[in-house]
Amino acid sequence: MILDERKAQILRAIVEDHVRTGLPVGSRAVARRYKLGISPATIRNEMADLEEMGYLDKPHTSSGRVPSDKGYRFYVDQLLPETGITPEESLFVESLFRSKIRDVVSLLKEVVRAVSEATSYLAFILGPDYETTTFKAIHLLPASFGKALVVIVSDAGFVESCLIDVPPMSREEMEYVSDMLSREICNVSLDKVTDRAHELLHKETSRYAEIIAQVIEFLRNMSSETETERLYMGGTANLLSQPEFRDINKVQDLLLAIENGSLIQNIISRRNRESDPAITIGQENETEVGRDLSIVYGVFKAGKSEGRIGLLGPKRMNYARAVAIVKLCEEKLNEFFSWDE
C-alpha cells in the first residue's frame, strides 16, 4: 500500500501532532504548524481521502482526525525518522552496563527501572527461557542436617537454587554426586536433560536415586515455571499520565494484565521478529486491554537462548525514540551476555 507524497506528508503531520498533544488534529492545525504550502481546505479533502482509505479516524462527525491503527502502521513502516535519541541518553544507557553490578538479575532490574524512567513508558525484560538454555554448572552443597542446596547456573549466568532432602553423607560423597550430575546435565538443553537424568535414575538404584529424583523435579519446575517469574517490569505508573487512561476501569484491567504478566506474554510469544525492534500497534495486540497500547520490543541473545526487552506505551507513543532506545539496549544486552566466550 503506497500513498502519494502529499498524503504521506499530511499523515505524518497528523501522527506527530497527535502524539505531541493527544488531541484530534484539525486541518487548520496541520496547515499552520507544518507549512506544506496548501490551504486547510485542500488538506481537508486529503484528510477525507485518508479517512476513507482507513488511515485516519474521527472521534465524531465534526472533530479533527486521529490516526487509526493502520495509520500508525504506515507511519512506523514508512515514515519513521531515524534519529531517535540524543548522545547523552545513549551514554546514560551505556553507563548502566558499565556499573559494577555482578548479579545478572540486579542488572536487568536496574535497566528496566532506568529505561522506564527515561522514557516514561513501561519497560520490561523477559529473561531467557529455560527450555532452550543449557547449564554450565550444577552443584550440591551441604546446607544443614538432612538438607542440601542444589545450585544451578545457566549459560547466561542466571542462578537458580532449591533445597532438597538428603540422607546423611560425607563431603566426598556429595562431591561425587555433584560431579555425576554435572556430567549428565551440563551443556545439554533442558528438554533433553530430564531424559538423561531419567536414564541416570535407572542406572543409579542406589541411595542417590532419591536425590536425583528431586533434582529432576527441580529442573522440571524450572522449565514449566511460568515466565512471569523471569519478567522484570518497571514504570507502570507512567502509563497513567496518558490521557487515554482517564477511565478507572480501563486502568484496572490494564493493571491486572500487567501484574499477572499476561499482557506482555501474549503479545510477545506469538510473533517472531520481523523487523528488528518489532512493533505491535493497538488491535495487533489481540488482548482487549492492548487496544490502546503499542509495544516495541527486541530480542537479545543470552547464552543458548533468547530474552526480550521492550517498551509498552500508548499507541500515540514516540516510536522513533522507543525504537532507538530498544535497539540500543538490545545491543548492550547482547554484549553483556557474551562475557562468556
Place this chain on the structure above:
Amino acid sequence: MILDERKAQILRAIVEDHVRTGLPVGSRAVARRYKLGISPATIRNEMADLEEMGYLDKPHTSSGRVPSDKGYRFYVDQLLPETGITPEESLFVESLFRSKIRDVVSLLKEVVRAVSEATSYLAFILGPDYETTTFKAIHLLPASFGKALVVIVSDAGFVESCLIDVPPMSREEMEYVSDMLSREICNVSLDKVTDRAHELLHKETSRYAEIIAQVIEFLRNMSSETETERLYMGGTANLLSQPEFRDINKVQDLLLAIENGSLIQNIISRRNRESDPAITIGQENETEVGRDLSIVYGVFKAGKSEGRIGLLGPKRMNYARAVAIVKLCEEKLNEFFSWDE
C-alpha cells in the same frame, strides 16, 4: 478514652455499615439495620456527640456520617470481633505451605499472590533484613574461565549469588578458599562479618586477597541493598475497585509509591509491634498517599532476623478479616522458617 456502651454500639454500627457500602451512614439506616431500640432522633443526638468528640466526620453539612481515623482506631482497639475467617479459608492458607515448593522466594511470592487474591487487598511480604541475619554456608564455585560463582545461604534459607573474577586455580584451591571463607563468615551477623573478613584480608596477602575483597564487596552490597529487593507484593489492581480511588491522580501517586516500595517501607520501618498484627490507619501512615489507606501487618521470625507480612487496603477495610488472615500467615511463616532447628 472510653465511650459509653450506647455510643460504642452506634460507632460500631456506623463503621460496619460504612465498610460494607462505602457510603456515609445516616441515622435512619443505623436505626433500621441495627435494632438498638432507640429512634433515629436519639441516634442523631449521639452521632452529633460522637462527631464533636472526633470519632465521626461529615462529608458535608447534610449528609450521613463517616468514621474518622480516630473512629476507626477506637473500633479496631475496642470493638473488633474475634472471628474473622472461615475454616475453609484457614485451610486454604495452610495448603499453600504444604505445597511442594522448596524455594523460599517462590513460596513467598505464592503466598502473596494467594492472600491478595483471597482478600482483594494488596498483600506484601518484606523479606528478613540481611543486617541482623547470619549465614549458614558460603561456597565458591568454578563458573567459567576466570570467573567463579559465590553462593551464600542465609540462616532462613535465602540464597544469594554473584560472579567474581578469580585467577586460574585448581578445584582443591577453590575448596580451600571456600572453607576459609566459611570459617570466618558462617554464624556471624552481617555487620560483624565485614570486620572479620577485613582481618582475614590482612592476614592473607597472598593471591586470595583479591577474591576476599570481592566477597566483602558482595556482602556489603547485600546489606546496603534497599529492601525493595526483598519486597514481594501482589494485588495492586485490587485497590482500584475501592471507590476512594476514582481519582486518577491519586491512583498514579499510589502506584508510584507502591512500585518503588516507599509506601510500605516508610510505614513499616518506624513502628515496632505494639499489638500483634499492628495496624496503622489513614493519617497514622504519615505518607500523603497513605491517608486513605490502612495497613495491617505482622512480624515473623526467619532465622536470626525478622520479616514482615501484611495487607494494605482502604481505610474502610474489613479489619477483623485482615487481622485474622495476617495472624494466620504469621504463624505459618514462623513454622515454615523453623524447619532448621
Place this chain on the structure above:
DNA sequence: TTTTAGCACTCCTCACGTTAGAGTGCTAAT
C-alpha cells in the same frame, strides 16, 4: 431528664437546556 416526632433547612446529584467554539463538508469562485 431523656426520648421522640415533626419540620424547616442544607446540600448533593442528576437531568436538562443553553451557549461557545472548533472543525467539518459542501458549494461556488479562482
Place this chain on the structure above:
DNA sequence: ATTAGCACTCTAACGTGAGGAGTGCTAAAA
C-alpha cells in the same frame, strides 16, 4: 486542482431546577 466562504454538527462547559437524603432544632411525650 485549489481555495474561500458558510451552514451545519458535535462536544465541552456552565447554569438551572427538581428530587431526595439527612440533618439540627424545637416542642411534646415518656
